Amino acid sequence: MKTVTIGDVAKRAGVSKSTVSQYLNGRYEYMAVETKERIKKIIAELDYNPNKIARSLKQKKTTTIGVILANILYSFNTKVMRAIEDICNESGYHVIICNADDNPEKEKRYIEMLLSKQVDGIIAMPTSSNIELYQKLWKRNFPLVFIDRILPDMKVSTMLLDNEKATKLCVGELAGNGYEKIAIMTMTPATSTPRRERLVGYKKAVEEYGVYTNGDYVIASPIKEMQIRLENLMESQNRPEALIATNDLTLMEILKYVRVNNLKVPEDLALIGIDEISFADIYTPSLSTIAQPTFEIGAGAAELLIEKINGKELDKGNVHRFEPELIRRFSSVKIELDV
Amino acid sequence: MKTVTIGDVAKRAGVSKSTVSQYLNGRYEYMAVETKERIKKIIAELDYNPNKIARSLKQKKTTTIGVILANILYSFNTKVMRAIEDICNESGYHVIICNADDNPEKEKRYIEMLLSKQVDGIIAMPTSSNIELYQKLWKRNFPLVFIDRILPDMKVSTMLLDNEKATKLCVGELAGNGYEKIAIMTMTPATSTPRRERLVGYKKAVEEYGVYTNGDYVIASPIKEMQIRLENLMESQNRPEALIATNDLTLMEILKYVRVNNLKVPEDLALIGIDEISFADIYTPSLSTIAQPTFEIGAGAAELLIEKINGKELDKGNVHRFEPELIRRFSSVKIELDV
């Protein structure tokens, strides 16, 4: 598979490399129609495909970006990724995917590899352990957009849900349906931006709506311990009537518990979860959720990044909050009569 | 952000570019320990990061591969992607993600862009409309591995499920539980490899197990028409006792129908689906499924591609079949007594 270069095309067409280059870059203005046609023909004949690596070297532009996220298997990330790729494809960018697994070492290696590959920009859901590295990029004015997480001490443009509002919607929905004892469950570590903010939103909302809460009603736990924590909660004398799941994985755990213990939803326990899950409409009862505008978040990040790459610095490190949307179904409703 | 090059390091260290290059590539053999240390220090000082684009140009190797799939949002694809990226990361490869949406035009553009970017190899779930293009690559001996779909007239290494066996397992499980009227539902177009093979498997198995079937029991339909088709099927006088969903999306549609019509599973309709869905264990009743070894398929494709890139052509275009696994739960069981 010996590669055919611009030189081969030039020779065969009896013109110089520059002329072919002109042709390739659409600068037909000062070109004879016949040369144009000849070059076109030869290119087809030789099946010539320009080497973008060489082009990138010269132009210092790769039309490639890197996306660093925890794990593409998580639904939010999958959707965000798809949105990013869509926008990038429209604009002629390629995207390199990096699953950093919230592992700072891995994240660091990815960042360095991406830079070394001269990507034009990076979109990341950053861990908080590579702050200096990101800070370096940011200071160099390297195109950078964060998703879902805010890092201290640097104003990098960030796209994320209005997390406080999301939990506020949860509490509001449950309170509005007459539930007064509302607990919340979240994954640990509870230090990442969304988890932290969602808890804050809960606390504020509980106060605002005047519903009951106590320390035991806020459960932050690793996935594996959730069943035990749920058991403790539900067997306490002050058991809640309703439970908020701060993300899809947590909701799944709660549903497992519900199933094993044969609880009736919402009679025994009303539920609402942040993140729209695939089976919300299929489950019985259907599950009320707070949907994130995942597509908008991903697309927004990609659009902004591309603007930055193109030097249109319309955004100087703002935090962009996206609206959560309550999708009311039946797991959060108050059932007065037996059905 | 003026970039620091190997030349800067060389100058500052008082050596030549060649020596720095040697250092970078770990050829310390003939290098004085002190030069080595000096270079090391300078590199740290200058925060030098080698430009892999330049390196790629010279070496004709980008350590990047492209993955072309229909849509990362589909669960099978997400998992396969994650597996590929894992293996690639271990081996120092980067992966560019391409959502072709089963659109031949898009697919073609992606292939050309990837080649133009000099990727070292491509993993694809190909449409059948770019056969000539793939054939060209294959003839050039360009590293290429397919997943999930077999294309005629070229022996490209392909990783996919033993699809016939998958539906055979479905029929076997249902028949073994005493169901005798077993229908199957698949998405159209039913021409892609897995859909075609799964139908074949069904037909063979129905014969083998001697259970009843007829033309109406094989439903191939676009997603949007499935509700109507299901209604027709279930309201016919010869309604099936059990239904096989050939993939997760189809199963979702069936579950919607079940919910709307308040059917009892498995009493009114037993179910089993190919693809392990996230809520199989949470749904009531739990859902029997045939799991694909998605991780193994993705990892296998990546490993083989990397071997090919490295010229270890251990595999000459074989078709690798992966074993489906029956996960028996309750939607396929025969209930004799009321519970």
Add this chain to the structure above:
DNA sequence: TTGTATGCGTTATCAC
């Protein structure tokens, strides 16, 4: 309108 020369940052081949 087209050609020549040079550089992009690196590696490879030889000398020294």
Add this chain to the structure above:
DNA sequence: GTGATAACGCATACAA
């Protein structure tokens, strides 16, 4: 042990 120099394939002044 180390250095000079020529590629890699393309783009861009500037010349013609």
